[in-house]
Amino acid sequence: MNLVRNHVLISIDAGTIMAGARAVEKALVEEINKQGLSGEIAVLETGSIGATGQGVVIVVYPEGIYYANVTPADAAELVEEHLLKGRPVKRLIMTEMPKQHVIKKEKTGLLREQPRIVLRNSGVINPENIDEYIAEGGYEALEKAFTDLKPAGVTKEVKDSGLMGRGGAAFTTAMKWEFAARAPGDVKYIICNADEGEPGTFKDRLILEGDPHKLIEGMILAGYAVGATKGFVYIRGEYALSIERLEKAITQARLYGLLGDDILESGFSFDIAVMKGAGAYVCGEETALIESLEGKRGHPRNKPPYPVTEGLWAKPTVVNNVETLANVPEIVRNGAAWYRGYGTDKCPGTKVYTIIGNVATPGLIEAEMGTTLRDIIYEYAGGIKDGKKFKGALVGGAAGAFMGPEMLDAKMDFVNLKEYAAVLGSGAILVMDEDADIVGMLQSVLHFFRHESCGHCVPCRLGTNQLAEIIDRIAEGKGKTEDVDKLVSISEVMRDTSFCPLGQSPVLPITSSLRFFRDEVYSRVQ
Amino acid sequence: MDREAILKKFEPNLSNILYIMHDLQDTNPERYLAKEDIEACADYLNVPYSYVHSVASFYTMFSLKPRGRNIIRLCESPPCHLMGAHSLLDYLKGSLKVDVGGTTKDGMFTLELTSCLGACGVAPAMMLNEEMFGNLTPEKVDAILDKRRKEI
Numbered sequence: 001m002n003l004v005r006n007h008v009l010i011s012i013d014a015g016t017i018m019a020g021a022r023a024v025e026k027a028l029v030e031e032i033n034k035q036g037l038s039g040e041i042a043v044l045e046t047g048s049i050g051a052t053g054q055g056v057v058i059v060v061y062p063e064g065i066y067y068a069n070v071t072p073a074d075a076a077e078l079v080e081e082h083l084l085k086g087r088p089v090k091r092l093i094m095t096e097m098p099k100q101h102v103i104k105k106e107k108t109g110l111l112r113e114q115p116r117i118v119l120r121n122s123g124v125i126n127p128e129n130i131d132e133y134i135a136e137g138g139y140e141a142l143e144k145a146f147t148d149l150k151p152a153g154v155t156k157e158v159k160d161s162g163l164m165g166r167g168g169a170a171f172t173t174a175m176k177w178e179f180a181a182r183a184p185g186d187v188k189y190i191i192c193n194a195d196e197g198e199p200g201t202f203k204d205r206l207i208l209e210g211d212p213h214k215l216i217e218g219m220i221l222a223g224y225a226v227g228a229t230k231g232f233v234y235i236r237g238e239y240a241l242s243i244e245r246l247e248k249a250i251t252q253a254r255l256y257g258l259l260g261d262d263i264l265e266s267g268f269s270f271d272i273a274v275m276k277g278a279g280a281y282v283c284g285e286e287t288a289l290i291e292s293l294e295g296k297r298g299h300p301r302n303k304p305p306y307p308v309t310e311g312l313w314a315k316p317t318v319v320n321n322v323e324t325l326a327n328v329p330e331i332v333r334n335g336a337a338w339y340r341g342y343g344t345d346k347c348p349g350t351k352v353y354t355i356i357g358n359v360a361t362p363g364l365i366e367a368e369m370g371t372t373l374r375d376i377i378y379e380y381a382g383g384i385k386d387g388k389k390f391k392g393a394l395v396g397g398a399a400g401a402f403m404g405p406e407m408l409d410a411k412m413d414f415v416n417l418k419e420y421a422a423v424l425g426s427g428a429i430l431v432m433d434e435d436a437d438i439v440g441m442l443q444s445v446l447h448f449f450r451h452e453s454c455g456h457c458v459p460c461r462l463g464t465n466q467l468a469e470i471i472d473r474i475a476e477g478k479g480k481t482e483d484v485d486k487l488v489s490i491s492e493v494m495r496d497t498s499f500c501p502l503g504q505s506p507v508l509p510i511t512s513s514l515r516f517f518r519d520e521v522y523s524r525v526q
Numbered sequence: 527m528d529r530e531a532i533l534k535k536f537e538p539n540l541s542n543i544l545y546i547m548h549d550l551q552d553t554n555p556e557r558y559l560a561k562e563d564i565e566a567c568a569d570y571l572n573v574p575y576s577y578v579h580s581v582a583s584f585y586t587m588f589s590l591k592p593r594g595r596n597i598i599r600l601c602e603s604p605p606c607h608l609m610g611a612h613s614l615l616d617y618l619k620g621s622l623k624v625d626v627g628g629t630t631k632d633g634m635f636t637l638e639l640t641s642c643l644g645a646c647g648v649a650p651a652m653m654l655n656e657e658m659f660g661n662l663t664p665e666k667v668d669a670i671l672d673k674r675r676k677e678i
Contacts, residue, residue, distance in 0.1 A: 015648055018658050052647025053661060199603035202644035237548065237587050238643055240656055278544050279586035281641055295540035295571075297584040356605050356646040363647055398604060428646075430605050444607035448641060454584070 004042045006083055007061040011123060013048040013209045014241050019055040020071065027075035028058075032083070041083055047210020049123030052363045054094065059123075068094035115342060117350050118326045119366045122210030127245055130252040133213040139258055141332035145221055146266040149332070154225040155181065158328060160336035162348040167193055167284070167321030168396070168425045169501075170347075170414040173328075176318050179308035180226045183316035188228035190219050191312065191319045194235040194242070195289055197281040198397035199448060200428030203352040204322035206364050208235070208242035211326070212249035216272060218325030220263065221332055223270040226318055231272040234289050237279055247274055281452035285500050286319040287311075288454070299456045300500035323352055323427075343369030347413035351427050355381045358388065358433035369413040373403065376412065377431055388433040392516060396425025398445045399505035402438070404516030422512065438517040439524050443471045445509045453502060460503025463494040467506055479525040488514070529566045538570055543581055546570070547588055556592035557636075586640070594629040594636040596674055600652040603642035609649040615639070617664045634675065 010016075010025050025043060032041050049057055055069035058078075065088050067078070074092060081087045125132035133139070145154045159174030180188055192215060196204040208215065219231045235243050250272050253259040261269045280298045283289045287301035290312050311317025327349060331339045340348045347369040353376060356362045360382030367376060373393065377383065384390050392404045395412075401422040403410070410417065414424050432441065450468040453460045470487055473479045491507035498504050514521055532549045536542040550563040559582050568578045582588045600618065602611055615626075618637055622630050629636045645651035648660025652667075659670055 014645065014658055015660065018645075018648065018660055196644060197642060199642035200605045200646050201642070202646060205644050237544075238640075238653070275541075276545060276548065277585075278548065278588060279640070280584065292544070293541060295543040295581070297581055354646060356649065357608050394604060428605075430608065430646075432608060436608060440612075441604055441608065444602065444604045448603055451639075452641060 004040060006041045008041060008043045008083070009046045009049075009059040009061065009123075010043060011047065011049045011057045011059075012045045013206060014239075015048065015052050016056050017241065019069075021056045023072045024056045024058070024070050024075065027072035028079065031075045031079040035079055035084055037079070037083060044126045045128060046125060047122045047127050048206045048364060050119070050364045051094070051361060057094070060088075063088070066094040067092040115350065115368070116366045117330050117339075117342070118207060118214070118323055118352050119210070119364070120330070121214065122206065122364075125211070127210055127212055128248055130213060130249065130256060133211070137333060138213055138329070139217055141329040142217060142220060142258065143264065145224055145332055146264060146268065151181070151225050151227065154221055154332060157332055157336050158225070161331045161339040162336075162346075163324065163327055163331060163339070164347065164414060165321055166323035166327070166351065166427070168198065168399070168423070170424070173320065173324055176308055176320070177222065177225050179306070180228075180316045180318045183309045185316055187230075187315045188226055189312045189315055189317040190222045190226065190228045190231040191286075191289065191293070191317055192219055192231065192233040192322060192325055193284065193286065193289060193319050194233050194239070194322050195277050195284045196236060196239075196322070196426075197284050197452075198399060198426040198428060199445075200354060200356055200394070200397050200430045201426040202354050203364060203427060205239050205242050207322050207326050207352070208239070209245055212242075212246045213253065214326045214329055215246070215322055216249055216253050216259070218320075218328035219272060220259070220270050221328050222318060222320065222325060224268055226316075228318070229269050229271070231270065232275055232293060232312070233272060234275045234277060234283070234293060236277045243274060243276060250274070280454070281448075282454040282500070282502050285502065288500070289319065290317065297454075299454055300502075344411070344413050344416070346415040351412070351424065353380075353427045353429055355429045355431065357393075357429075357431040358385045358436070359383065359431045360385050367412075370411045370416070372409050372411055373429075374408040376429060377408075381431070384431065384433050386433075388435070391432045391434050391436050392438070393432065394430040394441065394445075394509070395428070396423045397428040398448045399423075399501070399508065400425045400428065401508050401512035402441075402516055403512070406516070421508075421515075423508065438513055438520050439471070439475050442509060442513050442521075443468075443475050446471045446506060449502070449506050457497075457499035457503060459494045459497040460499065463490050463498070463503060464506065466490050467510075474521075474524055477524065481522065481525050484514070484521060484525060529563065533566060533570045538572070540571055540573065543567070543571060543578070544585070547578075547582055551588060555595075557595070557597060558589040558592050560592075592629075594633050595678065596635050596655055597638060598635055598652060598654055598671075599638045599640040599643070601641070601643045601645070601650065602639045603646075605642070605646035606650040611650040614650055614652075614662055614664065614667065618667065621664075621668070634678070635671065 058067050163173045164170040283292045283298040285300050288298040292298040307317040343349045350366050352366045365380045446467045450464040453464040455461045470483050487510050491510045495504045495507040564578045568575045624637050650662045651660040
């Protein structure tokens, strides 16, 4: 191994590729070779470092200097000045730093620095190199599971940790596992739901792009606990880079004997296949996803039976979200007690958020459960863009709830938000400044549901159309007060009678928008 | 690649149907699933034509009518809406002289809308074929489309 004096990490994710990261990488490598530094300087690819909208981002270690908006034309100067002469190039240094590892306690007023559990390796390691994951303690949990814990011990650890599903429904993860483990049958499946389609959410994409082995390890552990030998990752078809990275990681894991027959000579066999979706929001619903995996239209199934007893090809099946599974290796490795040290009593651990819209630094963050909306917006995301005032936020995606300034000090976790008739959902936080138009936002939400209704049940198929027509009328200034009442009553009927969560969802954005922005909505009708 | 060769890449299991249709559509010069594509897929998987058609028509990423050589998919979800996707849509409609779902006269572009692409950090965003573009403005969209025109 060469003695490398500088590591140049270049963030390669869908966003930076868009900004030309591959060309910058090529230019840097060429320039380094030209200066004869190739033995001393290593250029490594890594996942997202959490900043978006700042072009191509690179980090130079050991100094830890972040550069933003780098172009191929800057390569010569960066190599000559920083890497050869040791003088950082001031004009390119990132001014809006991503809140990567920890936020100092003095800043947030919270009790301690903010940790990263799920995103610990993202933007730090090269996701295409299994050795780097292993060097960070990767696959240690697997050894611990096979030698000390055994299947029941893995489930117990996850149960004691209090981990809840991070896809939006917040069901206790260990309970799903126990149901499936107890269900009769020799063939069982683990499915990872990576059909991330909730508007405003891209956390699973960045976990997959930044640390795919964490998901693989989590799936193996789930399979071991449940007694499943086969896993599927259902990824949405638009996520080309996630699919590519995950497939590479699976191949590497097989080479290392971490997937396949008799993993680490434990006698346990498990393998993973990647399945690509084709654009259907409803396939994020677990039974619709299973139908799609079987090669059918993605219509949701009748429940019960639940997938844990009768899922994929009628076999017991656990369906977990990417972020949920990515928590599992850390829980098993460090223990439930360690995990419970983060978050709140009822909702331990952290949550990965995508914070977007009118904020200074949109991006991906990980914060403890129970962090307030105010801290998330003002500490993590740098506050409202251009010094404007906060008007509200849409939390949890299209199926989420609008929140007004009154909610800024609400503690964000699954249980607490329920008390405010709001949800954490997928963790998407869309921030709106004073200029945002609530009717326009609601219109966009309701158009989304109209487009994504799968047509299987009447209340949703007709209801989503009605809601979209009514909001269009209101947006055009032709609405009447009765129209607002109709929005509420139709969505309530849909909540009570729709077949799956999709049709039950529009009521929340509608009623919450009226709760916080009643006057504004009514000012638009006659 | 001909249809036979594409089909042979996959085991004839129903669970491969989405993969097969993705590949058939991507290799069709008019970027859609033609009657012949659906027939070939149905024969290979040993299911009725109507079955494959029903699956193909369910998923947004598949088209059952011919499209242009390039597919523009503009995101219209709330995050992109907030950041100005609507005015971009009006702009695209005007400059390409097509409606949503339409193809330009020269067969170069088809304009489509899509739900969230997960590129919300750089909203408003769109995909041109498999490539993602963000922080869009009318000027930027013009530059992207001009570049594509010149590449062909």
